[in-house]
Amino acid sequence: MIRFSNKPAAARFAPLLALGFLATPLAMADVGSRLWATGGVTTIEGSAGGGLVPWALLGSYASDEEWGSTVALSRAEVDDYTLSVAGAGWNWNNRIEITVARQTLDLDSLVFTLKNGFGLEQDELNQDIFGVKVRLAGDALYSPWGQWSAGVQHKRQRDFTVPQAIGARDDSGTDVYFSGSKVFFAAVLGRNLLVNATVRGTRANQGGLLGFGGDLNNGYEFMAEAGAGVFINRQWLIGAEYRQKPDNLSFAREDDWWDVFVAWVPDRRLAVTAAFVNLGDIATLKDQQGVYLSLQGSF
Amino acid sequence: MPKTYISVLMITAGLLLSGCQSLHKEPDNNLYLQLGERTGIASVVEDLLYLIVDDERINEQFKGMDVAQFHRNLTDQLCELSGGPCEYSGRKMRELHAAMGITDTQFNALAENLILAMEKNHVPTAAQNRLIKQLLPLYPDIRHL
Numbered sequence: 001m002i003r004f005s006n007k008p009a010a011a012r013f014a015p016l017l018a019l020g021f022l023a024t025p026l027a028m029a030d031v032g033s034r035l036w037a038t039g040g041v042t043t044i045e046g047s048a049g050g051g052l053v054p055w056a057l058l059g060s061y062a063s064d065e066e067w068g069s070t071v072a073l074s075r076a077e078v079d080d081y082t083l084s085v086a087g088a089g090w091n092w093n094n095r096i097e098i099t100v101a102r103q104t105l106d107l108d109s110l111v112f113t114l115k116n117g118f119g120l121e122q123d124e125l126n127q128d129i130f131g132v133k134v135r136l137a138g139d140a141l142y143s144p145w146g147q148w149s150a151g152v153q154h155k156r157q158r159d160f161t162v163p164q165a166i167g168a169r170d171d172s173g174t175d176v177y178f179s180g181s182k183v184f185f186a187a188v189l190g191r192n193l194l195v196n197a198t199v200r201g202t203r204a205n206q207g208g209l210l211g212f213g214g215d216l217n218n219g220y221e222f223m224a225e226a227g228a229g230v231f232i233n234r235q236w237l238i239g240a241e242y243r244q245k246p247d248n249l250s251f252a253r254e255d256d257w258w259d260v261f262v263a264w265v266p267d268r269r270l271a272v273t274a275a276f277v278n279l280g281d282i283a284t285l286k287d288q289q290g291v292y293l294s295l296q297g298s299f
Numbered sequence: 300m301p302k303t304y305i306s307v308l309m310i311t312a313g314l315l316l317s318g319c320q321s322l323h324k325e326p327d328n329n330l331y332l333q334l335g336e337r338t339g340i341a342s343v344v345e346d347l348l349y350l351i352v353d354d355e356r357i358n359e360q361f362k363g364m365d366v367a368q369f370h371r372n373l374t375d376q377l378c379e380l381s382g383g384p385c386e387y388s389g390r391k392m393r394e395l396h397a398a399m400g401i402t403d404t405q406f407n408a409l410a411e412n413l414i415l416a417m418e419k420n421h422v423p424t425a426a427q428n429r430l431i432k433q434l435l436p437l438y439p440d441i442r443h444l
Contacts, residue, residue, distance in 0.1 A: 033356060033403075033404045033407040033408050033411070034407050035407060035410060035411060035414070063402070063403045063404035063407050064402050064403035064404055065402050065403075065404040066404060094403065139403070139438075142406070142435060142438040143438075144435075185428050185429070185431050185432035185435065186425060186428035186429040186431075186432045189425065190423075190424065190425020190426070190428055190429060191424070191425065191428065192428050232424075233424045234414070234424075
């Protein structure tokens with residue numbers, strides 16, 4: 001199948017715009033009570049956080065007597081791949097967060113490698129992710145020691161042919177993570193500083209899109225992830241994230257990920273995130289960099 | 300690293316540290332000035348009261364209070380916390396909130412209204428953040444944790 005990688009950007013981001021309009025009518029309902037932008041945004045795996053890293057913050061604005069929901073559409077366009085994510089989340093009493101996400105990775109130029117090298121006809125990979133995150137203790141804003149959460153992300157490959165051909169052992173896997181987040185008020189030139197650290201136990205190759213486990217390593221390994229951002233004011237957050245990755249497959253080296261982002265939260269109902277992402281080498285294709293755009297509606 | 304650099308670094312660090320210490324001796328009233336002194340703070344608290352009255356999440360908690368006294372006490376408290384020449388004369392925060400059963404939802408609602416009141420009075424973002432930082436130690440008292 002021929003893929004039109006030069007589709008106008010407007011057309012590619014059209015679903016995101018549609019979500020923006022969808023989110024507007026929901027504006028009438030009460031959105032939760034937590035302060036603006038303290039629900040983070042929706043990560044590529046559905047959990048609340050930044051773009052690539054889950055944070056200890058729970059999604060939506062539900063406080064301790066409320067519940068809240070989020071829907072999000074995201075898209076990362078790097079040199080040789082396009083990742084699209086649709087996600088939804090539910091938060092009960094700012095205690096437990098339940099999320100679902102579907103990732104679609106358009107293989108773009110890898111299609112030829114797969115056809116010539118493996119005789120495989122596949123132009124995309126799909127994965128479903130079911131997440132649960134529990135706030136164990138603290139509040140990111142008000143507790144001196146910050147907020148601490150633990151979560152799981154159960155991931156299921158929908159097309160295992162390609163991951164299996166390149167050496168992945170399993171078509172599903174469960175990441176577990178422990179995360180701490182803290183907002184330091186008036187920390188940088190009077191601006192508020194948000195800091196997050198996450199440790200993840202995982203067997204996933206490229207987040208699971210290339211399956212789980214491999215010939216180099218088949219067991220759980222701990223990975224360090226981090227993010228930090230500065231609130232220019234209560235509507236604008238700029239920051240960066242880093243995510244360490246395992247390297248389980250001899251087929252191709254896997255690199256760590258990082259991004260720099262800007263998030264705009266005009267009010268509680270809408271969050272727009274734009275980022276420059278660097279995903280390193282992915283399945284033999286070198287140095288994958290590009291843009292990330294995400295729209296989130298909260299209600 | 301040559302020894303001269305090290306000694307220059309140490310002297311600089313020493314000067315910086317002693318500078319910080321001498322700053323602490325004089326009361327720092329920058330925040331108080333940024334908030335517009337007691338008049339500015341009184342205006343923020345007045346707008347905060349209007350927002351509270353309209354806020355279904357928390358207005359029940361304020362039923363039957365002496366509005367003038369609340370306004371005076373909170374103004375004095377914010378004035379004192381921001382480094383101004385006032386003294387809070389109200390009851391201790393923990394004792395005051397003991398029987399109220401304040402939830403996180405209600406605490407967040409009040410924080411939101413305070414920020415909106417400061418925005419209405421054109422308090423700069425940095426000053427808003429500094430005031431909230433001064434208020435953070437009150438969280439466990441108000442929530443009775």
